Amino acid sequence: MVTQCSFFFSLFRNMSSKSLWNEVTCSLCVKYFIDPVTLGCRHSFCMPCLCLYWEEGQQPPRCPVCKGTPHQLSLKTNIILKTRVFLARRTGPYDVPRSAEKMCELHGKTKNLFCKVTKEVLCLVCHMSAEHGAHTHCSVEWTAEEYRQSLLMIMRSVWEKIQENKRNLNRETNKIRTWEILYRLSYKGSLKHRLEKIEEESREIFQQLKESQYNMDLKQKLLKQIYEELKELCYKPDMELIQVRTEAWRLHMPRPVVPQLSAWPIPGLIDWLNQFQAYVALDNERVTHCVPVFEDLRCLLAVPDGPGVNYSSPRYKYFLAWGAESFTSGRCYWEVDVAGCCNWAIGFCNDSWTRDSDMVLDSEGVFLLLCIRENNQCSVFTASPLSPQYVKRPLGRVGVFLDFDSGVLSFVNVANSSLICSFLSCSFSSPLKPFMCSGHS
Structure with missing residues (x-):
C-alpha cells in the first residue's frame, strides 16, 4: 500500500501543473472537485455545483460545457476522479491557498496529527505523550477528508429538503391561482342561504394559502443559503476545515395547506x-x-426532481x-x-x-x-x-x-x-x- 501511494505521489509530481489542474478542478467553481460526477458527454463537475446550475437553468437540464442533454439525472460519485483529487490536494499548490504549517512550540516539530478525543492538532511527539497516548489519532489530511464527507452528507439532506419545498411551493402557488375562480364556478348552483358561509370559508382558506406560500418562499431562500455555505466549507484548506464544528441541522419544513371546504348536507x-x-x-x-x-x-x-432523486409511481x-x-x-x-x-x-x-x-x-x-x-x-x-x-x-x-x-x-x-x-x-x-x-x- 505504501509503495502504491508513493507511486501515485511521484506520478502527480511529474505531471505538468496545468494538466493536473484541468483534470482535478470543476469548470463551474474553478476549484478542486468535491463529490465529482461525470456526465455521459464525459464532462465532470462538482455535484453541488451541477445541482445549483441545473436548479437555476432552463429545462431540460444540459451539460454546462457542451450543452448536451444527459442520458440520466441520477448521478453517482466518480470514485476514480475523487481519489485523484484527494492525491492532488496532498501534492499540488493549486487553487485554494494551503494552510501554513503549524509548529509545535514545545517540540519544534510540525503539527500534522489530529486527536479525535480532544480535537487538537498535535506533533508526532505530543501524540505519544501520556496525555494523548491512549487517544485515537489520524492525519490532518484524512480527518479533513472525513469532515468533507460529513458535510456532503448534510448537503444531500439539505438538497432533498430544497426539492421537497420546491414541489410544495409550486403546488401551493397552483392552488392559489385556481382557488377563487374554481369555487365561484363549483358552487354556482348552491342555495343562497349557503353561499355567504361558503364564501367566508373560501376567503379564510385563501389567506392560509397565501401565508403558506410566503413561508415556503422564505424557507427556499434559507435552504439555498445553507447549501451554499456548506459548499464553501468543503473548499476550505485542511487545517481550517478541521477547526469547523458542524452541528446537527434541524430543518423544520413548512407543511402545505390542505384546503378543504365543509360538506353541506342537502336534506332530501x-x-x-x-x-x-x-x-x-x-x-x-x-x-x-x-x-x-x-x-x-x-x-x-x-x-x-433534481439530480440524484428518483421518482417512480406506485x-x-x-x-x-x-x-x-x-x-x-x-x-x-x-x-x-x-x-x-x-x-x-x-x-x-x-x-x-x-x-x-x-x-x-x-x-x-x-x-x-x-x-x-x-x-x-x-x-x-x-x-x-x-x-x-x-x-x-x-x-x-x-x-x-x-x-x-x-x-x-x-x-x-x-x-x-x-x-x-x-x-x-x-x-x-x-x-x-x-x-x-x-x-x-
Whole structure:
C-alpha cells in the first residue's frame, strides 16, 4: 500500500501543473472537485455545483460545457476522479491557498496529527505523550477528508429538503391561482342561504394559502443559503476545515395547506335523486396495471426532481369498465361504492373516448370525478378540464346524476347527502356512456 501511494505521489509530481489542474478542478467553481460526477458527454463537475446550475437553468437540464442533454439525472460519485483529487490536494499548490504549517512550540516539530478525543492538532511527539497516548489519532489530511464527507452528507439532506419545498411551493402557488375562480364556478348552483358561509370559508382558506406560500418562499431562500455555505466549507484548506464544528441541522419544513371546504348536507337530496335511478350494465370489463388517465394525471402533478432523486409511481391493479348503454336525453342517477379504493374515476364519457387507447384527460366529451393517491395523500379532481376539488374525499358511495337536456352533471357524497361538485351549462353533443375505474395497490 505504501509503495502504491508513493507511486501515485511521484506520478502527480511529474505531471505538468496545468494538466493536473484541468483534470482535478470543476469548470463551474474553478476549484478542486468535491463529490465529482461525470456526465455521459464525459464532462465532470462538482455535484453541488451541477445541482445549483441545473436548479437555476432552463429545462431540460444540459451539460454546462457542451450543452448536451444527459442520458440520466441520477448521478453517482466518480470514485476514480475523487481519489485523484484527494492525491492532488496532498501534492499540488493549486487553487485554494494551503494552510501554513503549524509548529509545535514545545517540540519544534510540525503539527500534522489530529486527536479525535480532544480535537487538537498535535506533533508526532505530543501524540505519544501520556496525555494523548491512549487517544485515537489520524492525519490532518484524512480527518479533513472525513469532515468533507460529513458535510456532503448534510448537503444531500439539505438538497432533498430544497426539492421537497420546491414541489410544495409550486403546488401551493397552483392552488392559489385556481382557488377563487374554481369555487365561484363549483358552487354556482348552491342555495343562497349557503353561499355567504361558503364564501367566508373560501376567503379564510385563501389567506392560509397565501401565508403558506410566503413561508415556503422564505424557507427556499434559507435552504439555498445553507447549501451554499456548506459548499464553501468543503473548499476550505485542511487545517481550517478541521477547526469547523458542524452541528446537527434541524430543518423544520413548512407543511402545505390542505384546503378543504365543509360538506353541506342537502336534506332530501338522495330521495329526490333516487327517482331517476338507472340500472347501469357494464360492458368491456377488464383488469390492467396501466390506465393512461391516471398516468397522465401523475405526470401533470409531478414536479421535475433534481439530480440524484428518483421518482417512480406506485404500482396498482385497476378494474375499469364502460356502461353498455349510452344516454342521449333525460335524467339518470347511479351510485358507485369507492370504499377501500385510493385511486378511482367515475363519470361519463362519449363513445369515441371509450375506443381511444390513450384515454387522455384533456379530451372533449369526458366528464369525470377522479381520486388519486400522491405522496400518501389522496386528492380529488375533475376532468375535463383538469381541476382540483378541495373537498373531503368520499369514503363510501358516490352518486352520479346526469341531466342531459339541461347540460348538468353532478357528483354527490351519498353518506352525508352533500354535493361534491357539478359540471354546469355543458353541451352534451354526443351520446354519453357511464365510466368507472378503481385501483388497489
